[in-house]
Amino acid sequence: MKTSAKVLLTGKDLTLSDLVMVALFNKPMEIKISAAVDESEKLLNDKLAQNYFLYGVNTNFGKDVSLLVQPEQMEELQRNLIRSLLCGASISDELLPMPIIKGAMLARINCLLLGYSGVSRTLILKKAEALKLGLIPLVPLFGSVGASGDLIPSAYIANFIFGGFADDTLSCYTPSGIMPLPQAYFKFGFEPLYKIRPKECLSIINSVSFCVSIASLAIFELKKVVELLALIASFSAQAVRCFDEDFSPYVQELRSGPESGAVKFAEKVCQLNHPNPLLLDAEKARRGNRRNIPLQDAYSLGRCASQHLDSLLDVLKISEEKINTVLNRAHDNPLIDPHKQRISHSGNFYAGDIASRMDWTRVEIGKAAKWLHAIVNRLLDENKNNGLGANLVYRQDGIQNGLKGLNLLSTALTTPLSGVTAISPLTVPTERENQDIVSLAFQSAIETYRAVGILENLVAVSLICALQAFDLRLKKEQISVSRKKFNPMLVNAYQQFRDIVPFVKKDVSFHAYIQKLKIFIQKQERIL
Numbered sequence: 001m002k003t004s005a006k007v008l009l010t011g012k013d014l015t016l017s018d019l020v021m022v023a024l025f026n027k028p029m030e031i032k033i034s035a036a037v038d039e040s041e042k043l044l045n046d047k048l049a050q051n052y053f054l055y056g057v058n059t060n061f062g063k064d065v066s067l068l069v070q071p072e073q074m075e076e077l078q079r080n081l082i083r084s085l086l087c088g089a090s091i092s093d094e095l096l097p098m099p100i101i102k103g104a105m106l107a108r109i110n111c112l113l114l115g116y117s118g119v120s121r122t123l124i125l126k127k128a129e130a131l132k133l134g135l136i137p138l139v140p141l142f143g144s145v146g147a148s149g150d151l152i153p154s155a156y157i158a159n160f161i162f163g164g165f166a167d168d169t170l171s172c173y174t175p176s177g178i179m180p181l182p183q184a185y186f187k188f189g190f191e192p193l194y195k196i197r198p199k200e201c202l203s204i205i206n207s208v209s210f211c212v213s214i215a216s217l218a219i220f221e222l223k224k225v226v227e228l229l230a231l232i233a234s235f236s237a238q239a240v241r242c243f244d245e246d247f248s249p250y251v252q253e254l255r256s257g258p259e260s261g262a263v264k265f266a267e268k269v270c271q272l273n274h275p276n277p278l279l280l281d282a283e284k285a286r287r288g289n290r291r292n293i294p295l296q297d298a299y300s301l302g303r304c305a306s307q308h309l310d311s312l313l314d315v316l317k318i319s320e321e322k323i324n325t326v327l328n329r330a331h332d333n334p335l336i337d338p339h340k341q342r343i344s345h346s347g348n349f350y351a352g353d354i355a356s357r358m359d360w361t362r363v364e365i366g367k368a369a370k371w372l373h374a375i376v377n378r379l380l381d382e383n384k385n386n387g388l389g390a391n392l393v394y395r396q397d398g399i400q401n402g403l404k405g406l407n408l409l410s411t412a413l414t415t416p417l418s419g420v421t422a423i424s425p426l427t428v429p430t431e432r433e434n435q436d437i438v439s440l441a442f443q444s445a446i447e448t449y450r451a452v453g454i455l456e457n458l459v460a461v462s463l464i465c466a467l468q469a470f471d472l473r474l475k476k477e478q479i480s481v482s483r484k485k486f487n488p489m490l491v492n493a494y495q496q497f498r499d500i501v502p503f504v505k506k507d508v509s510f511h512a513y514i515q516k517l518k519i520f521i522q523k524q525e526r527i528l
Contacts, residue, residue, distance in 0.1 A: 006027065006028045006029060007021060007027055007028070007030070008032060009032065009106070010113060011034070011110055011111065011115070011328065012114075014324075014327045015324050015327070016216045016323045016324055016327070017220070019216045019327065020099075020103070020216055020217060020220045021525075022102065022103070022106050023099040023102040023103035023106060023213065023217065025525065028132070029106065029131065031109060031125070033113060033121050033125075034113065034115060036114070036115025036116075036338055037112070037113065038121065039115065039338035040115045040116060040118050040119075040337070040338045041336075042338070043336050043337075043341060043343070044057070044118035044198060044199060044336045047343060048071075048198060053068065054199075054343060055334050055345050056081075056202040056333070056334070057069075057198045057199045057334075058070075058198075060077070061202075062431045062434045063433075063434035074198050075196050075197075078200060078201035078202065079165060079196060079201070081155075081205070082155045082158045082165075082166045082201050083166040083167075085143075085151050085152050085154075085155035085205065086166050088139065088140030088141070088142060088152050088155075089140055089141070089142040089143065090140040090141045090142065091141065094140075094141050096139045096140070096141055096153065098136050098173050099217060100214050100449075101137065101139050101153075101157070101173075101213075102213075103213030104157070104210040104213040105127060105130070105131055105136070105157060105209070106131065107209040107327055108127070108154070109127050109131070110328065111329070112124050112127075114328075114330050115338060116335045116336055117199070117203040117332050117336060118199045118203065118332075119197070119200050119203045120197055120200070122193065123161070123193065123203075123204075126192070127157075127161060129190065130160070133174075133175075134173070134175045135190055136173040137157055137159070137160035137170065137171075137172045137173075138171050138172060138173065138178065139156045139157070140152075140156075141446070143442075144210055145438040145440055145442065145443070146208065146211050146351040146352075146355060146439040146441030146443070147349070147350055147435050147438035147439055148349055148431070148435055149205050149206040149207050149331065150205070150209060150210035150211060150442060151205050153442075154204055154205035154207065154209065154210065155204075158201050158205060160172060160181060161193055161204065162192060162194065162196055163185075164181040164192070168181050168182055169181075171184075172184050174187070174188060199336075203332060206331060206349050207332070207349060208331055208349060208351040211354045211355075211439075211442050211445050212323055212326050212354060214442070215319065215357070215358055215445045217449060218358070218445065219316060219320055219323065221452045221456065221522070222312075222316060222361070224521060224527050225368070225455055225456060225459055226313060226316065227268070227528045228459050228463065228521065228527055229371075230265060230269050231272065232372070232375060232462050232463055232466045233247070233269045233305055233375075235463075235466035235470040235490075236375050236379060236465075236466045236470075237279065237302070238276055238279060239278075239388065239473045240301065240378065240379070240384070240385050240386045240388070240469070240473075241278055241280055241473070242279060242280065242297045243280050243282040243285070243302065244279040244280065244281055244282055245282040246297055246301070246305075247265075247302075247306060248270065249267045249270055251266075252265075252266045252306050255307065256310055260313075261310040261312060261314040261316075262306040263306075264313050265305075265306045265309050265313055266306040269305075269306075271487065272490045273490075275485065275487065276485065276486050277477070277479055277485055278477065278479070300371060300374035300375060301374075301375060308367060308371050309364075309367070309368060311363075311364050312365075312367065315357065315360050315364050316361075318357065319358075319360075319361060322353055326351075329348070332346075332348060332349070333346050334346065351439045351441030352441065354444070355423065355424035355440055355441035358423075358441065358447070358448040359422040359423055362417075362447060362451050363420050363422075365448070365451045365452065366417045366419075366451075368455065369413070369414045369417040369418065369455055369458055370414060370418065372410070372414070372461075372462045373410050373458075375462055375465075375466070376407055377410075379465045379469045380403055385469065387476065388469055388472045388476070389402075389472075390402070392469055392472060392504075394472070394503075394505045400507055401507050402507070403464070403468060406461050406465055406510060409514075410458060410462070413454055413455075413457050413458040413461065416451075416454060417454055417455065417458075423440050423443050423447065424440055426440060427439070428440075456521055456522070457514065457518060459521070460514045460517035463497060463501075463517065464514070464517070467494070467501065468503065468504055470494075481494055481495075489528060493528065497517070500516050500517055500520055501513045501516070501517060
């Protein structure tokens, strides 16, 4: 299927994949502004002319909503909103990664295009121009609670779009590196907006755009990890010579149904495993002449692997569906609806749906980590790897340690992913208890994003071990890797990864190999 050269934003059909292509892979984007945007802005102005009081337009914010604002004060009200929210914090100057900020800007543009925000098309065009020029404001890590919008992070975007009025000492990413705002404006010919219309600062920050951007990037990376888990399962099962029925989709379907994650994972591993000369024929082994071959394999690498990872695939599907919905819905308060000529005060900026899905995702990440750790332990244990020797040493002369250090690293990486706590139920009231419940979606999403990064390291370690075990088995059985004997997809992956990490014949430093593998994984749009 031919894909479009650009991502077109209309407010209606942005996907997780589209967001990632722009934010992470720098795919160009275009916008299409409908008449609803102009009509929503007109409705807002008409209501103001009729002396309507509208939250955050001619009133103060949050619990201070009872403080009314005169027409001549409305622009300064918007400016003060951003001034008061430029208070983000970091640990050791840690900033949000640029793709997260780009994704948040893209998501908010798409939401504004729906025409429920009461903003001008000038604002939308200016945000789109910044993205196209690659001008992305730096944003600190801490600030949002995922409730009344991602307020503090989004304030840094508003400050940038409106000329750094609140703080022109801040900086932004540019194609030429990080620059102070005034220098970036000048160098790249970006003319910021200096006049702020009613509600425009509020409309930039009243959204779940950061939450949904972080969630999108985490889910995208995790989908690649699942493909790598299938490869690790295939290489490992063949290396220790498991039974050919261990990843049977038929068996998984009887347990979990045809559309389950277990079936999908089993199908992928089964595809990678066929043809091959290494897996044992289960029927033949049970008819006699078994030579002490066990009747069935251990849980992790055989019978229960697909079931163990079932919910991981399920949560990926459910989370992506929810993200695709949220990306194309209105997050504002108030909502300025030109279709029904109606203004509604709401809480659409509340990101509880993202928070709960990110919590569940981290649980499944922890389970996947435990599975990988079990695989690494089995591959390196001479009592469980079916003759491959301790630590997968090629030729033991008494001074070789093989992959022992990777076993330690596997444990170190698994540990922080094991004690998973659901963040969304830990709601803490804020803003003098006007926000007496908050979603904490930002916290849940960023912890999930970090967990995926740790898991990618663990995947790199596990892949090195699986490839070493696979090669040792090939040498033991005197079999070469070819597309006639093994699945072409498996052979392609084998050659691709072996170009990065060679077979280990004597003790080496694995530091660079782990880093190269992780970078390779992160740069791919997909693995298989």
